[in-house]
Amino acid sequence: xxxxxxxxxxxxxxxxxxxxxxxxxxxxxxxxxxxxxxxxxxxxxxxxxxxxxxxxxxxxxxxxxxxxxxxxxxxxxxxxxxxxxxxxxxxxxxxxxxxxxxxxxxxxxxxxxxxxxxxxxxxxxxxxxxxxxxxxxxxxxxxxxxxxxxxxxxxxxxxxxxxxxxxxxxxxxxxxxxxxxxxxxxxxxxxxxxxxxxxxxxxxxxxxxxxxxxxxxxxxxxxxxxxxxxxxxxxxxxxxxxxxxxxxxxxxxxxxxxxxxxxxxxxxxxxxxxxxxxxxxxxxxxxxxxxxxxxxxxxxxxxxxxxxxxxxxxxxxxxxxxxxxxxxxxxxxxxxxxxxxxxxxxxxxxxxxxxxxxxxxxxxxxxxxxxxxxxxxxxxxxxxxxxxxxxxxxxxxxxxxxxxxxxxxxxxxxxxxxxxxxxxxxxxxxxxxxxxxxxxxx
Amino acid sequence: xxxxxxxxxxxxxxxxxxxxxxxxxxxxxxxxxxxxxxxxxxxxxxxxxxxxxxxxxxxxxxxxxxxxxxxxxxxxxxxxxxxxxxxxxxxxxxxxxxxxxxxxxxxxxxxxxxxxxxxxxxxxxxxxxxxxxxxxxxxxxxxxxxxxxxxxxxxxxxxxxxxxxxxxxxxxxxxxxxxxxxxxxxxxxxxxxxx
Numbered sequence: 001x002x003x004x005x006x007x008x009x010x011x012x013x014x015x016x017x018x019x020x021x022x023x024x025x026x027x028x029x030x031x032x033x034x035x036x037x038x039x040x041x042x043x044x045x046x047x048x049x050x051x052x053x054x055x056x057x058x059x060x061x062x063x064x065x066x067x068x069x070x071x072x073x074x075x076x077x078x079x080x081x082x083x084x085x086x087x088x089x090x091x092x093x094x095x096x097x098x099x100x101x102x103x104x105x106x107x108x109x110x111x112x113x114x115x116x117x118x119x120x121x122x123x124x125x126x127x128x129x130x131x132x133x134x135x136x137x138x139x140x141x142x143x144x145x146x147x148x149x150x151x152x153x154x155x156x157x158x159x160x161x162x163x164x165x166x167x168x169x170x171x172x173x174x175x176x177x178x179x180x181x182x183x184x185x186x187x188x189x190x191x192x193x194x195x196x197x198x199x200x201x202x203x204x205x206x207x208x209x210x211x212x213x214x215x216x217x218x219x220x221x222x223x224x225x226x227x228x229x230x231x232x233x234x235x236x237x238x239x240x241x242x243x244x245x246x247x248x249x250x251x252x253x254x255x256x257x258x259x260x261x262x263x264x265x266x267x268x269x270x271x272x273x274x275x276x277x278x279x280x281x282x283x284x285x286x287x288x289x290x291x292x293x294x295x296x297x298x299x300x301x302x303x304x305x306x307x308x309x310x311x312x313x314x315x316x317x318x319x320x321x322x323x324x325x326x327x328x329x330x331x332x333x334x335x336x337x338x339x340x341x342x343x344x345x346x347x348x349x350x351x352x353x354x355x356x357x358x359x360x361x362x363x364x365x366x367x368x369x370x371x372x373x374x375x376x377x378x379x380x381x382x383x384x385x386x387x388x389x390x391x392x393x394x395x396x397x398x399x400x401x402x403x404x405x406x407x408x409x410x411x412x413x414x415x416x417x418x419x420x421x422x423x424x425x426x427x428x429x430x431x432x433x434x435x436x437x438x439x440x441x442x
Numbered sequence: 443x444x445x446x447x448x449x450x451x452x453x454x455x456x457x458x459x460x461x462x463x464x465x466x467x468x469x470x471x472x473x474x475x476x477x478x479x480x481x482x483x484x485x486x487x488x489x490x491x492x493x494x495x496x497x498x499x500x501x502x503x504x505x506x507x508x509x510x511x512x513x514x515x516x517x518x519x520x521x522x523x524x525x526x527x528x529x530x531x532x533x534x535x536x537x538x539x540x541x542x543x544x545x546x547x548x549x550x551x552x553x554x555x556x557x558x559x560x561x562x563x564x565x566x567x568x569x570x571x572x573x574x575x576x577x578x579x580x581x582x583x584x585x586x587x588x589x590x591x592x593x594x595x596x597x598x599x600x601x602x603x604x605x606x607x608x609x610x611x612x613x614x615x616x617x618x619x620x621x622x623x624x625x626x627x628x629x630x631x632x633x634x635x636x637x
Contacts, residue, residue, distance in 0.1 A: 055478040171475030
């Protein structure tokens with residue numbers, strides 16, 4: 001049978017207006033309304049791909065499984081399996097499944113390619129693993145649907161598979177406290193932030209889960225000559241169909257809500273030494289300017305008597321994606337690219353330069369006072385106060401607290417320089433001591 | 443009558459599917475998941491029990507499609523009347539299962555299952571004279587539309603029917619109208635040959 005005829009008689013043709021229409025509508029809605037809200041500071045092709053595939057792959061898998069079951073039922077109804085075997089059953093299946101696979105892959109590729117084009121982001125090699133995993137799982141769903149369509153009447157198998165696959169995959173992210181479904185059902189529910197990629201370890205469970213069931217289903221298609229092999233066939237198929245999901249489950253059973261990702265995949269441009277300042281080349285930020293800002297703030301604070309150790313390296317925290325790595329005294333992580341775009345590098349430097357002797361300050365007034373004092377020294381107090389006012393709304397009587405802080409710092413700033421430096425050192429320690437009661441001391 | 447029961451595969455397909463349906467209603471009555479919404483970009487809570495009627499209405503369709511044209515077209519037996527009776531019986535059985543399970547487990551979502559089955563069966567029967575056996579996918583299209591477009595910040599729109607409250611007059615009317623139209627179509631129009 002030639003290709004045009006194959007496409008014409010396939011159910012995929014009749015399903016394509018609905019399937020592609022939904023896909024196009026979805027693509028239009030997400031990339032006009034949603035993506036602008038969640039895009040990162042730097043254009044990153046895998047981010048677009050992960051965003052496009054998130055609910056699109058659930059629809060594609062449902063279409064693949066349901067239409068494959070329908071096609072398989074069509075072959076059965078046409079008496080193909082009862083006819084004398086002139087061709088291998090795999091050949092027959094592949095020919096019937098090709099249009100279905102084509103449609104399902106289109107349902108994945110349209111949002112991906114459309115997203116990349118509409119965002120003006122050029123695709124990179126790093127996009128391929130996630131897209132490849134989705135395309136592989138689509139093939140697996142085709143095979144599973146085909147096998148089920150042979151066993152169950154197609155009028156039942158097709159609608160049941162469509163709903164079950166769509167619901168299971170799309171809902172896998174919100175399975176409450178059970179986290180394994182989201183790691184094995186073929187959909188990555190996060191967004192790959194800049195510099196993040198999915199390692200093989202995170203992609204393999206999806207492929208082993210669906211691929212194992214599909215391999216078991218494919219074994220059922222063979223027509224062995226001997227009676228004994230025919231008897232053993234269902235057992236072999238069952239073992240394969242159970243082994244794949246079990247292996248995938250075993251790998252992800254200890255994972256939490258988020259998939260392990262690998263971060264820091266970005267080419268960096270660096271400048272200077274002690275501190276060496278690095279920003280990703282793709283963000284086109286100027287490491288020289290960033291370095292000048294960092295050095296200036298540290299120098300200002302040192303001149304005012306605050307003890308600040310110059311870091312050896314300053315890195316842009318954007319390459320860590322959504323994973324927060326904390327800075328050390330030697331290595332500072334600052335959002336350099338975004339802060340340079342908004343002109344707030346000096347302010348961001350302050351968050352690392354003012355170091356409490358404890359991981360988290362416990363005393364509200366003292367911790368905010370030293371920050372405000374340092375912000376005044378660095379000349380960014382206006383921006384600091386703006387941030388504080390936005391933040392303070394979440395605390396009860398926050399306005400009052402902020403007024404107290406401002407008054408204290410005003411009083412300290414009137415003192416001679418040495419007294420100010422001594423106050424600063426004392427206050428840093430005080431910020432780490434929990435207040436005796438919830439009223440707080442001023 | 444007996445040949446009709448056998449030709450329609452009632453004792454095999456339909457009874458098995460009814461058992462699956464009851465099991466699904468029992469299992470899914472409390473399952474809720476957040477599905478992506480294509481209108482707002484957020485997530486909407488969708489109860490899984492909306493999908494419980496799928497195997498039942500699909501099996502009913504298999505039943506209605508397994509015909510013996512030569513024997514049925516002679517017109518000596520009221521086959522269409524019997525088919526309409528079969529449809530109503532299946533819906534009554536679904537409603538019964540939903541009511542029993544809903545009352546004994548105090549689950550309001552199970553109570554709506556009878557209405558939803560009636561609506562989905564009606565939808566299938568409405569499109570069946572036009573497109574033949576692929577009509578079985580019409581309820582799937584409706585279910586997908588409800589899941590993807592049917593919620594406004596977690597509240598179902600009036601047209602969505604399936605996730606509406608049990609005593610919602612519009613949903614009840616919609617189910618009754620679609621079932622009536624479907625039955626009228628089945629009684630009067632000749633179904634398209636199996637494609």
